[in-house]
Amino acid sequence: MYSFKNDYSEGAHPRILNALVESNLEQEEGYGEDRYSLKAIEFIKERMGRNDVDIHLVSGGTQTNLLAISAFLRPHEAAIAASTGHILIHETGAIEATGHKVLSIEAEDGKLTPEHVKTVLDAHTDEHMVKPKLVYISNSTEIGSIYNKTELQQLRNFCHENNLILYMDGARLGSALCSAENDLQLRDLPELVDAFYIGGTKNGALIGEALVICRDSLKEDFRFHMKQKGAMLAKGRILGVQFLELFRDNLFFELASHANKMAEKLRDELGKENIQFLTHSPSNQIFPILPNALITKLQDKYAFHIWEKVDSEHSAIRLVTSWATKEEAVKAFIADFK
Amino acid sequence: MYSFKNDYSEGAHPRILNALVESNLEQEEGYGEDRYSLKAIEFIKERMGRNDVDIHLVSGGTQTNLLAISAFLRPHEAAIAASTGHILIHETGAIEATGHKVLSIEAEDGKLTPEHVKTVLDAHTDEHMVKPKLVYISNSTEIGSIYNKTELQQLRNFCHENNLILYMDGARLGSALCSAENDLQLRDLPELVDAFYIGGTKNGALIGEALVICRDSLKEDFRFHMKQKGAMLAKGRILGVQFLELFRDNLFFELASHANKMAEKLRDELGKENIQFLTHSPSNQIFPILPNALITKLQDKYAFHIWEKVDSEHSAIRLVTSWATKEEAVKAFIADFK
Amino acid sequence: MYSFKNDYSEGAHPRILNALVESNLEQEEGYGEDRYSLKAIEFIKERMGRNDVDIHLVSGGTQTNLLAISAFLRPHEAAIAASTGHILIHETGAIEATGHKVLSIEAEDGKLTPEHVKTVLDAHTDEHMVKPKLVYISNSTEIGSIYNKTELQQLRNFCHENNLILYMDGARLGSALCSAENDLQLRDLPELVDAFYIGGTKNGALIGEALVICRDSLKEDFRFHMKQKGAMLAKGRILGVQFLELFRDNLFFELASHANKMAEKLRDELGKENIQFLTHSPSNQIFPILPNALITKLQDKYAFHIWEKVDSEHSAIRLVTSWATKEEAVKAFIADFK
Amino acid sequence: MYSFKNDYSEGAHPRILNALVESNLEQEEGYGEDRYSLKAIEFIKERMGRNDVDIHLVSGGTQTNLLAISAFLRPHEAAIAASTGHILIHETGAIEATGHKVLSIEAEDGKLTPEHVKTVLDAHTDEHMVKPKLVYISNSTEIGSIYNKTELQQLRNFCHENNLILYMDGARLGSALCSAENDLQLRDLPELVDAFYIGGTKNGALIGEALVICRDSLKEDFRFHMKQKGAMLAKGRILGVQFLELFRDNLFFELASHANKMAEKLRDELGKENIQFLTHSPSNQIFPILPNALITKLQDKYAFHIWEKVDSEHSAIRLVTSWATKEEAVKAFIADFK
Incomplete structure (x- = not known):
C-alpha cells in the first residue's frame, strides 16, 4: 500500500535529520533563543532581503494560525475565510476557542478576492455584529490553487484601504512558490501580506512553521502569546536546526x-x-x-x-x-x- | 562554559535520535494514529499494568497542562496550586487564557497537603467565588521535592471525598520516581491521581509528554481538545517513536x-x-x-x-x-x- | 413619528411599573434570592405544572443565550443555528467569545428541521472539526414564523436520539404561544426542549428573561455561571417583581x-x-x-x-x-x- | 428584622422610580441610543467639565469590570489588584473567564500604592509570565477606606511612567466622594485615572453603572464589547432615565x-x-x-x-x-x- 493521502506521511528529509543528529549534544539556550533558531531566522530574513520582519518558529499549522489570529485581533474582531479555509472547518474551532468568529464566504477556487471581502464587510454594519478585521488566505489553497502576484496585490490594496489585516497560511507555501504557474517570490511577501507562515511540516521538516510578522503594529510581545498558548518549545533548537537546514541553501x-x-x-x-x-x-x-x-x-x-x-x-x-x-x-x- | 541551567539544554538521547532516523521514511498515519504512537501507548500501559487508561502524546508541558485543565473543568471551576506551582506563575497565564482561575496557597516545600487544599475550599463558599475543582501538583516539584506514597494517598483521599480532580504535572516525573527517597512506582499512579503526565522533554526526548487520563469521566473526546488547542502534530509519529524508545525497555x-x-x-x-x-x-x-x-x-x-x-x-x-x-x-x- | 421598529421602544406595562413602585422600599435579599424572585419562579413553575425545572431570571436575551450555551457546552462543542438565527449574526460573536463555534444552515422559513440538523451532523465526522452538540432555535423566529407541536416533537426526538441539547430562544415566546396558528402551550415546553427562555423585555417588562432549564444534567452550578458572566443583578428583585406581575395572572x-x-x-x-x-x-x-x-x-x-x-x-x-x-x-x- | 447587610436591599430612590414612570410610554431608540441616555451622559460630562470622555451605561458592577478589563487588555496582559479587590475573589473568576490573570498583592487598608504595584512589576520579568498592565483599584475600597488626591496622583504618575492603565471600580464612588475625609472631586477623576465607573446600583438606582473612559486609546469600538458580553440592554433607556435623575441636580x-x-x-x-x-x-x-x-x-x-x-x-x-x-x-x- 502506497499513500498519496497527504504530505506528512514520512518523517523529515535526511539532511534535516542529519542536522539534528550533528547538533544534538551541544548545549543551547531554551525556548527558541538557541543559536540555531537565531541563525535560521537570520537566513530566512536574508532570503527575503528584509531585516525588519519578526520571525517566530512554531510547531504546527493550527497552532500558528490560532496564535497569530488571537494575538492580532481584539475580542470583537473576526476573521474572514473562504468556505474552504482550513481555519473554518478543519481546526476544531481553534479560532473560536480564542474568542473570535470566523466569517466565511463561498469562493469557488478557494481564493478570496476584494469582492468577496467587500461582501462580508457590507454585511457587517454596526456593533450588533462582529467587526471583520483579518482576512485569512492560504497559498497554496486547501484545493490546490495558488495566488498570483496581481491577485495578491489587489487583495492587499483592498485590505489596507479598509484597515484589514491580511494573513496568509503558508502550510504549503513551498509548493505554491515552486508551482509552474507561480509568479511570486518569497521576497515579495512582506510587501503583500501583514503576516504569513512558511510551512515546514509539509515540506520536509519533522515539525515546524516559521511565522513572519511584517506589519510593525502586530509584532509587540508576540513571545508572550506563544508561551501562553503552549507554543513555545523548551528545546526550541529542534525548530531552529530544521529551518536552518531548509534555508541554508535551496533545500x-x-x-x-x-x-x-x-x-x-x-x-x-x-x-x-x-x-x-x-x-x-x-x-x-x-x-x-x-x-x-x-x-x-x-x-x-x-x-x-x-x-x-x-x-x-x-x-x-x-x-x-x-x-x-x-x-x-x-x-x-x-x-x-x- | 558548561550549563547546569536546566534539563533541556541538549537534544535527545542518541538511541531516541537513532529511532527517528530508522523509522524516518516509513509512511505512517498522521495526527497520532501512526503505529509508533499506538505501540508506545501500549508499552506505557503495560508498564503500569493497566489497560483502562487513556494516553495522549503531546509536544510540551505548558501545552499539556492547559489542555488537560481546560478539558477537565467547566467554566466556573478553578485549579488549586502551591505558590511555587508552574502553572501559577511560569506559564504566562496559560490556564487563565482558557478561562480558569488558578488559586494559590503557600506550601513551604512546594507540596500540597489535604490541609492546604481544605484551606482553599473553606474560603470558597458560594457562587460569588469560583468553585475549586482541580488540585494541581508537580512531582518532582518546582523546587526539587518529591511526594511519597503516603502523602499522595492522603491527598487523593481528600480529593475524592471532596469531589476534586487530582492532576499531577510530571515534567520531571522520571527524576521523582528514580529518587533515592522515592517509594512510588509508575504503576501506583493510576490509583493515586486522576490524570498525570510523563515528561519526555526533560528526560531525554526532543519533545514530548505522555498525558495519562485515569478517571473515566475525564476521557471523553480528548482528541478534540488536542486539535482545538493546536496540540495535535501532523507527524505525531515523532512523539510515538520517542516514547516507544523510552519505554521499550528501561531507558x-x-x-x-x-x-x-x-x-x-x-x-x-x-x-x-x-x-x-x-x-x-x-x-x-x-x-x-x-x-x-x-x-x-x-x-x-x-x-x-x-x-x-x-x-x-x-x-x-x-x-x-x-x-x-x-x-x-x-x-x-x-x-x-x- | 410613530415607531414600528421593534417591540422595545416603550418602557414597561403600567402594572409592572406599579409593582416596582409598591415593593420599592421593602428590604430584600440580593442576587435573586429575594422573595419576589422566588415567588415569581414558583408561579412560572405552577403555570407549567412542573416543579422539577430550574428557573433563573436574567437581564437580557444575548446575556441569556451566551450564559446558557457556554454553561451547557464543553470547549470543543458547537451550536447549530438557522442562517437567520440571532446568535449567528446579531449578537457580535457573543457565543464565539465564550469559545464556541456557531454552525449555520440555510432554513428558508427560519425554522430548523431534523433534516437540517442531520446535514450539519453528517458534515462533522471527527476530531478535526468541532462537535455539534446544541441546537439553537427561536420561537417565534427572527422572521416571524413559529414552530408547531409536531415540528418541535420531531426536532426533539432527533436531538435526543443524537445526544444533542435542544435550546429555544424565547425572546418572543409570548407572541409565538399566543399566535392564532399556535398549538403549543407553555406547559408543553419542558417536555420538548432541554432549556428555553421566556422573554420579558419584548413583552412588557423593563428588562428580564426567565431561563428555564429542564434537563437535569444542565442544571448544576448555574448560578456560578451567572455571576461569572456579569449576569447576576445585585437588586435581583427587579426581575422578580416584574415576572411575578407577568405570571401572577394572565398578563x-x-x-x-x-x-x-x-x-x-x-x-x-x-x-x-x-x-x-x-x-x-x-x-x-x-x-x-x-x-x-x-x-x-x-x-x-x-x-x-x-x-x-x-x-x-x-x-x-x-x-x-x-x-x-x-x-x-x-x-x-x-x-x-x- | 432590619438589614445593614448591604446597600442594595431596597429598590430605587422614589425620584428615580418616578422618572421611570413618567417617561414610560414614550417611544425611544433601543440599545442606549435613546434621548435619556444621551442626556444623562451629557449631564455627567458637564458635571466633570469634560467633553472628551466616553461614557457607557451598564447594568452592574461585575459586568462593568469584566467588560472594561477585557476590552482594555491584550490576551497576555494581566490586572493587578489588592488582596481585598472585588475582582480577585468575589466575582467568580469573571476576569479570568475573559482570559486574563488577576495578580494580587497584600495591602493592609485595601489601597494600592506605587510600591505595591512596583513589587508586582518587579516579579514579572519576561514572556514566561503574564505582563502586568492594568491596575485595579476601588474607591471606596471593599473595606471602606478611601483614596485621597495625593495618593491617587502618585499612583497615576507611577502607572503612566510604567505604561500601565489605571482603572477605578466606583461601585461606591458616591460614598467615597462624599466622605468627610475626602478631598477628591468627580471632575478630578478624568485626570487621575484612565477609566472608572460611577456606581448607581449601590447609590439609589435600580440598576446601573456609568463607565467613564478617559484615555483616548481605550475608547475605540467599546459598544461592540458591550454587545458581545451581553451588557447592552434593549431598553437602555432605563439606565438613561435613572442616571439623568441622579445627575440632573445633586441627587x-x-x-x-x-x-x-x-x-x-x-x-x-x-x-x-x-x-x-x-x-x-x-x-x-x-x-x-x-x-x-x-x-x-x-x-x-x-x-x-x-x-x-x-x-x-x-x-x-x-x-x-x-x-x-x-x-x-x-x-x-x-x-x-x-
Whole structure:
C-alpha cells in the first residue's frame, strides 16, 4: 500500500535529520533563543532581503494560525475565510476557542478576492455584529490553487484601504512558490501580506512553521502569546536546526519542486486519459474525478482521500505528493490506473 | 562554559535520535494514529499494568497542562496550586487564557497537603467565588521535592471525598520516581491521581509528554481538545517513536537515574563542604546557598540560575542535571567550587 | 413619528411599573434570592405544572443565550443555528467569545428541521472539526414564523436520539404561544426542549428573561455561571417583581395577544390591498413587500426597518408590534398606506 | 428584622422610580441610543467639565469590570489588584473567564500604592509570565477606606511612567466622594485615572453603572464589547432615565451623603462605647469589632455580615448603610447595642 493521502506521511528529509543528529549534544539556550533558531531566522530574513520582519518558529499549522489570529485581533474582531479555509472547518474551532468568529464566504477556487471581502464587510454594519478585521488566505489553497502576484496585490490594496489585516497560511507555501504557474517570490511577501507562515511540516521538516510578522503594529510581545498558548518549545533548537537546514541553501525550494513535479506527472498522465479535475491545482494536491469502480480498485494498492461525490458514478479523489514521494510510486499508480 | 541551567539544554538521547532516523521514511498515519504512537501507548500501559487508561502524546508541558485543565473543568471551576506551582506563575497565564482561575496557597516545600487544599475550599463558599475543582501538583516539584506514597494517598483521599480532580504535572516525573527517597512506582499512579503526565522533554526526548487520563469521566473526546488547542502534530509519529524508545525497555528510568546521580554527587560534595540548601530536594534540581562572591566566580565557567537572595551576602542558586550531564562536568564544578 | 421598529421602544406595562413602585422600599435579599424572585419562579413553575425545572431570571436575551450555551457546552462543542438565527449574526460573536463555534444552515422559513440538523451532523465526522452538540432555535423566529407541536416533537426526538441539547430562544415566546396558528402551550415546553427562555423585555417588562432549564444534567452550578458572566443583578428583585406581575395572572399572555392582534390587523389590511409578504409570520413581526416610493413616503410618519431589497422597485420592510402598540397608530398607518 | 447587610436591599430612590414612570410610554431608540441616555451622559460630562470622555451605561458592577478589563487588555496582559479587590475573589473568576490573570498583592487598608504595584512589576520579568498592565483599584475600597488626591496622583504618575492603565471600580464612588475625609472631586477623576465607573446600583438606582473612559486609546469600538458580553440592554433607556435623575441636580451626592451620615452616626456612637474597628473606614461601610455574645443578640433584630473572627471572643461585623437607611433604624441599633 502506497499513500498519496497527504504530505506528512514520512518523517523529515535526511539532511534535516542529519542536522539534528550533528547538533544534538551541544548545549543551547531554551525556548527558541538557541543559536540555531537565531541563525535560521537570520537566513530566512536574508532570503527575503528584509531585516525588519519578526520571525517566530512554531510547531504546527493550527497552532500558528490560532496564535497569530488571537494575538492580532481584539475580542470583537473576526476573521474572514473562504468556505474552504482550513481555519473554518478543519481546526476544531481553534479560532473560536480564542474568542473570535470566523466569517466565511463561498469562493469557488478557494481564493478570496476584494469582492468577496467587500461582501462580508457590507454585511457587517454596526456593533450588533462582529467587526471583520483579518482576512485569512492560504497559498497554496486547501484545493490546490495558488495566488498570483496581481491577485495578491489587489487583495492587499483592498485590505489596507479598509484597515484589514491580511494573513496568509503558508502550510504549503513551498509548493505554491515552486508551482509552474507561480509568479511570486518569497521576497515579495512582506510587501503583500501583514503576516504569513512558511510551512515546514509539509515540506520536509519533522515539525515546524516559521511565522513572519511584517506589519510593525502586530509584532509587540508576540513571545508572550506563544508561551501562553503552549507554543513555545523548551528545546526550541529542534525548530531552529530544521529551518536552518531548509534555508541554508535551496533545500526548502528543492523539496517543494520535487513534490510539484510528482503532482504534475500524475496530472499530466491522468489528463492524457481524459480525466477531468475538480479544481485547477498547479501545486502538490490534485483532485481527479474518477469512476467509483476504479476508485475502489485503486484503493487496494493506494491510500488517498475521497474528496467528494461528483455524480452517482463518479467521485473526486485527492492525491497529495510531497518531497518524499517516490517517482516509482507515481509511475506505478499511473500504470495501475491505466 | 558548561550549563547546569536546566534539563533541556541538549537534544535527545542518541538511541531516541537513532529511532527517528530508522523509522524516518516509513509512511505512517498522521495526527497520532501512526503505529509508533499506538505501540508506545501500549508499552506505557503495560508498564503500569493497566489497560483502562487513556494516553495522549503531546509536544510540551505548558501545552499539556492547559489542555488537560481546560478539558477537565467547566467554566466556573478553578485549579488549586502551591505558590511555587508552574502553572501559577511560569506559564504566562496559560490556564487563565482558557478561562480558569488558578488559586494559590503557600506550601513551604512546594507540596500540597489535604490541609492546604481544605484551606482553599473553606474560603470558597458560594457562587460569588469560583468553585475549586482541580488540585494541581508537580512531582518532582518546582523546587526539587518529591511526594511519597503516603502523602499522595492522603491527598487523593481528600480529593475524592471532596469531589476534586487530582492532576499531577510530571515534567520531571522520571527524576521523582528514580529518587533515592522515592517509594512510588509508575504503576501506583493510576490509583493515586486522576490524570498525570510523563515528561519526555526533560528526560531525554526532543519533545514530548505522555498525558495519562485515569478517571473515566475525564476521557471523553480528548482528541478534540488536542486539535482545538493546536496540540495535535501532523507527524505525531515523532512523539510515538520517542516514547516507544523510552519505554521499550528501561531507558526512561535509566536516563532519570543518571540525572539524579549527577545531582546527588553535587549535593553530597557541596554538603561535605558545609554548604546549606534552600530546599530538601532528592531529585535532579538542587538549590545550594553560596556566598555571592563565589557565585560570581563560578559564573565564569558555569551557567545556572540565581534562584533567590538569601541574605546580603548569600544567594541560593539552582543547579539542574539531566540525562546528558557529564560526570566530568560535575567533577570540574566541584573542583572549581573547592 | 410613530415607531414600528421593534417591540422595545416603550418602557414597561403600567402594572409592572406599579409593582416596582409598591415593593420599592421593602428590604430584600440580593442576587435573586429575594422573595419576589422566588415567588415569581414558583408561579412560572405552577403555570407549567412542573416543579422539577430550574428557573433563573436574567437581564437580557444575548446575556441569556451566551450564559446558557457556554454553561451547557464543553470547549470543543458547537451550536447549530438557522442562517437567520440571532446568535449567528446579531449578537457580535457573543457565543464565539465564550469559545464556541456557531454552525449555520440555510432554513428558508427560519425554522430548523431534523433534516437540517442531520446535514450539519453528517458534515462533522471527527476530531478535526468541532462537535455539534446544541441546537439553537427561536420561537417565534427572527422572521416571524413559529414552530408547531409536531415540528418541535420531531426536532426533539432527533436531538435526543443524537445526544444533542435542544435550546429555544424565547425572546418572543409570548407572541409565538399566543399566535392564532399556535398549538403549543407553555406547559408543553419542558417536555420538548432541554432549556428555553421566556422573554420579558419584548413583552412588557423593563428588562428580564426567565431561563428555564429542564434537563437535569444542565442544571448544576448555574448560578456560578451567572455571576461569572456579569449576569447576576445585585437588586435581583427587579426581575422578580416584574415576572411575578407577568405570571401572577394572565398578563404575560394578554400582552402578547395584544401585540399579535395589532400585527394581524396590519397583515389583514395590507393583504386586502394585495400586498405580498416576505415570510409567513403569524406573530408580532410582519414583512410586507412594498414599492420603494411608498416606503419613502411612509418613512415620513413611521419608523421601521427596511429588511431587504426584493427587486429594483420593491423592498420588504419589517413592522413590529408590541403590548404597547396603539390601535390608532395601526389604523393611521393603514389609512396612510391607502 | 432590619438589614445593614448591604446597600442594595431596597429598590430605587422614589425620584428615580418616578422618572421611570413618567417617561414610560414614550417611544425611544433601543440599545442606549435613546434621548435619556444621551442626556444623562451629557449631564455627567458637564458635571466633570469634560467633553472628551466616553461614557457607557451598564447594568452592574461585575459586568462593568469584566467588560472594561477585557476590552482594555491584550490576551497576555494581566490586572493587578489588592488582596481585598472585588475582582480577585468575589466575582467568580469573571476576569479570568475573559482570559486574563488577576495578580494580587497584600495591602493592609485595601489601597494600592506605587510600591505595591512596583513589587508586582518587579516579579514579572519576561514572556514566561503574564505582563502586568492594568491596575485595579476601588474607591471606596471593599473595606471602606478611601483614596485621597495625593495618593491617587502618585499612583497615576507611577502607572503612566510604567505604561500601565489605571482603572477605578466606583461601585461606591458616591460614598467615597462624599466622605468627610475626602478631598477628591468627580471632575478630578478624568485626570487621575484612565477609566472608572460611577456606581448607581449601590447609590439609589435600580440598576446601573456609568463607565467613564478617559484615555483616548481605550475608547475605540467599546459598544461592540458591550454587545458581545451581553451588557447592552434593549431598553437602555432605563439606565438613561435613572442616571439623568441622579445627575440632573445633586441627587447622586445627596444620597451618598445620607448613607455616609448614617454610617458616621453608627461609628461615632459605637466609638463612644470604646468599640474598636477593624479598618479605618470613613465611608458607608464600617467594621466594628464586637463580643461574639453581643453579635448573637444583635442578630435577633438586625441582619449584617460577620466579616471575620478577630480572637476567640470577638469578631468584626460589617454594617452597611445606604441612601435608604432610616435614621430610626440606626438609633434603634445603637439603643439595642447599649
